[in-house]
Amino acid sequence: MTNLEVAAILSEVADLLEIQGVRFKPQAYRRAAQAIETLPEDIADVAREERLDEIPGVGRGIAGKVREIVETGSLAYLASLRRELPVGVQELTRIEGIGPKKAAVLSRELGIRSVDDLEAAAKAGRIRDLPGFGEKTEQNILAGIAMSRTAKKRHLLGYILPVAREIEERLAGLASVRQVSLAGSIRRMKETIGDLDILATSTRPEEVMEVFSTLPGVTRVLARGTTKTSVVLATGVQVDLRVVEEGQFGAALQYFTGSKEHNIALRRLAIARNWRLNEYGLVDLASNRMVAGEDEAGIYRALGLAWIEPELREDRGEIEAARAGTLPDLVGYGSIRGDLHVHTRWSEGAHSVGEMAEAAAALGYEYIAVCDHAETLHIARGLSPERLADQVREIERINREGGSSVTVLSGTECNIGMDGRIDLPDSVLADLDVVVASVHSGFRQPEREMTERVVTAMHNDHVDIIGHPTGRILLAREPYRIDLAAVFEAAAALGVLLEINAFPGRLDLSDVNARSAREAGVRFSLGSDAHSRENLRYMELGVATARRGWLTADDIANTRPLAGLRRFLRP
Numbered sequence: 001m002t003n004l005e006v007a008a009i010l011s012e013v014a015d016l017l018e019i020q021g022v023r024f025k026p027q028a029y030r031r032a033a034q035a036i037e038t039l040p041e042d043i044a045d046v047a048r049e050e051r052l053d054e055i056p057g058v059g060r061g062i063a064g065k066v067r068e069i070v071e072t073g074s075l076a077y078l079a080s081l082r083r084e085l086p087v088g089v090q091e092l093t094r095i096e097g098i099g100p101k102k103a104a105v106l107s108r109e110l111g112i113r114s115v116d117d118l119e120a121a122a123k124a125g126r127i128r129d130l131p132g133f134g135e136k137t138e139q140n141i142l143a144g145i146a147m148s149r150t151a152k153k154r155h156l157l158g159y160i161l162p163v164a165r166e167i168e169e170r171l172a173g174l175a176s177v178r179q180v181s182l183a184g185s186i187r188r189m190k191e192t193i194g195d196l197d198i199l200a201t202s203t204r205p206e207e208v209m210e211v212f213s214t215l216p217g218v219t220r221v222l223a224r225g226t227t228k229t230s231v232v233l234a235t236g237v238q239v240d241l242r243v244v245e246e247g248q249f250g251a252a253l254q255y256f257t258g259s260k261e262h263n264i265a266l267r268r269l270a271i272a273r274n275w276r277l278n279e280y281g282l283v284d285l286a287s288n289r290m291v292a293g294e295d296e297a298g299i300y301r302a303l304g305l306a307w308i309e310p311e312l313r314e315d316r317g318e319i320e321a322a323r324a325g326t327l328p329d330l331v332g333y334g335s336i337r338g339d340l341h342v343h344t345r346w347s348e349g350a351h352s353v354g355e356m357a358e359a360a361a362a363l364g365y366e367y368i369a370v371c372d373h374a375e376t377l378h379i380a381r382g383l384s385p386e387r388l389a390d391q392v393r394e395i396e397r398i399n400r401e402g403g404s405s406v407t408v409l410s411g412t413e414c415n416i417g418m419d420g421r422i423d424l425p426d427s428v429l430a431d432l433d434v435v436v437a438s439v440h441s442g443f444r445q446p447e448r449e450m451t452e453r454v455v456t457a458m459h460n461d462h463v464d465i466i467g468h469p470t471g472r473i474l475l476a477r478e479p480y481r482i483d484l485a486a487v488f489e490a491a492a493a494l495g496v497l498l499e500i501n502a503f504p505g506r507l508d509l510s511d512v513n514a515r516s517a518r519e520a521g522v523r524f525s526l527g528s529d530a531h532s533r534e535n536l537r538y539m540e541l542g543v544a545t546a547r548r549g550w551l552t553a554d555d556i557a558n559t560r561p562l563a564g565l566r567r568f569l570r571p
Contacts, residue, residue: 002217004235006069007037009078016081019093031057035350038534044070056350056532091115096144096477097137105130119145147478154192154475155237158504158541161186164196167215167239174211176204179249183256188310189544191507192474196239197256205243212241248280250295255279261315269303311547330547335559336539338367341436341467341499341527346391347372347381350532353394357404359533367407367562369434370395374414376423377440385428388412392431407562409433413467418442420456429462434569438467447481454487458496464569465525468501468508484513492521495570497557502542503529514549523568524556
C-alpha cells in the first residue's frame with residue numbers, strides 16, 4: 001500500500017464518522033491521513049520498523065489501524081462503518097454543499113441513493129421543497145455535481161508530481177536511456193492534470209517499455225508497443241510513455257508539452273514561412289530540409305522567438321512577448337527566502353514551532369512566519385489571545401536561544417468575519433510580525449457583500465496579507481463570488497499583499513488572477529500553508545503558479561531577505 005492509498009482509507013474513515021455525528025475522532029483521522037500523505041518515507045517501511053507512533057498525529061489506536069492496512073490492504077473498521085451507512089449517502093456527501101445531515105434527509109425523504117438520483121431530483125425541482133434546502137440550494141447541487149464529474153478526470157498537481165518524478169528518475173537510471181522528460185500539463189505545472197506524458201530517447205526501446213510497464217504502482221497496461229506504452233497507476237492516473245528519435249526529441253518535447261493553443265499559434269508562424277511544425281520537427285517545405293527539431297530552443301529560435309518557459313505556454317500573449325523581447329524574468333524556484341504561512345502544533349499542525357524552524361532551515365530559508373488560526377476557527381483549535389501570547393513568548397525564546405539559522409516570525413491567520421472585522425483585537429495584532437487574514441466561512445455571501453467584507457479587512461492597519469483570496473478548493477469547491485478588480489485596486493492602494501497559497505488543493509490566487517492582480521499593481525506573498533514539516537515543500541507549487549501568472553521575484557515579498565521583507569509589511 002502506498003502512502004496515498006493509506007491516507008485515502010483514513011480520510012474515508014473520517015468522513016463516515018462525521019456522517020454519524022461523531023465528535024473529535026474525524027479530525028484525528030484527518031490529521032493522521034495528512035501526515036501520512038506527506039510522509040517522505042514509505043509507510044510500509046515505517047510500519048515494518050515499528051515507528052508508526054513517531055508520525056505526528058498517529059496515536060496508538062490509529063497506528064494499529066495503519067498497520068492493518070499495510071499488512072492486509074484493507075481495514076475491518078472501515079468495512080463496518082460502511083455497513084452502518086445507508087446506501088448511497090457517502091457518495092452524496094462528496095458533492096459540494098451536501099453535508100452528512102442533508103445527505104441523510106435526501107436519502108430518507110426522496111429515496112436518493114446515487115449522484116444520478118440526486119441530479120434527476122434536482123432537475124425535476126423535487127429538492128427545493130425539503131426543509132433546509134430551497135431553490136438556490138438545488139441549483140448549487142447541480143453545479144456541485146458538474147464539478148464532481150470534472151474532478152474525476154483531473155488530478156491535483158501537488159499529489160501527482162512526486163509520482164511523475166519518481167517514474168522519470170527510474171527511467172533516467174536505465175543505461176539505454178539517453179534523454180527523458182515529463183511533458184504535457186505537468187511540465188507546464190498546471191494546477192490540475194489529466195494524463196501524464198513522458199518522452200524518452202533510447203538505444204533499446206523494448207527494454208524501456210518492459211521496465212515502464214512493470215513499475216511499482218502500475219495496475220493495468222492499456223497498450224504496449226515498441227515506441228509507445230500506456231499504463232494506469234493505482235492512483236487512477238494514465239501515464240503515456242513515448243520513445244522518439246534523438247534528432248526529433250526537441251520537437252516532440254515541444255509538441256507534447258503543449259498547450260494545444262500555444263502549439264496552434266506556433267504552427268501559424270511556421271506556415272507563414274512555408275514551413276511545417278509537428279512532433280517530428282520543423283521542416284522547410286520548399287526544400288524538405290529539417291530546420292530544427294533536436295532541441296526545443298532551436299525551434300523557438302528558428303521561428304524568431306525567444307525561449308518561452310513551459311509554464312507560460314498557454315497562448316496568453318507569450319508568443320507576442322517572445323517576438324518583442326518583453327517576456328518577464330520569471331521568479332525562480334530557488335528564489336524564495338522564507339515561508340509566510342505555516343501552522344504548528346499550537347493549532348492544527350503536526351509539529352512544534354522548533355521543528356518547523358529546523359525543517360525550514362534544511363530548505364535554506366532565512367525565516368518563517370508562524371500563522372496559526374485565531375480562536376473563532378474552533379475546528380482548527382484556534383488560539384485565544386492568551387494562548388497566542390504564550391506562543392509569541394515561545395517564539396521569542398527560540399529566536400533568542402538561536403538553535404536554528406531560521407528567524408521565526410510571530411503571526412496569526414485570523415478570520416475575516418461576515419462584516420469584515422478581524423477576530424483578534426488590534427492590541428494583539430500590533431504585537432505580531434505578520435498578520436494573515438482569511439475568509440473561512442460564509443462562502444455563499446452575495447458578491448457585493450463578500451467584496452466589502454474583504455476590502456474592509458484590508459483597511460485594518462495591522463493586516464499584512466489576505467490569505468487564499470478566493471476561497472476555492474480545487475476539484476471540490478468553486479471560488480466564492482467576489483469582485484476581484486475591486487479587491488486588487490484596494491490591495492494595491494493600501495499595500496496589502498495578496499497570497500498565493502501553495503497548498504496543493506488551493507493554489508489561490510490562481511495563475512490567471514495573479515497576472516491580473518500584478519497588472520493592477522498588487523504585490524504578493526507565497527505561503528505553503530504547511531501543517532507539517534513535509535508540507536513546506538509545497539512552496540514549489542506556489543512558485544509554479546506565480547510563474548504561470550507572469551510574476552517576477554520583485555513582485556513577491558518573500559523573495560527578499562528578512563530586512564527587505566519587513567519593508568513590505570505594514571507598520
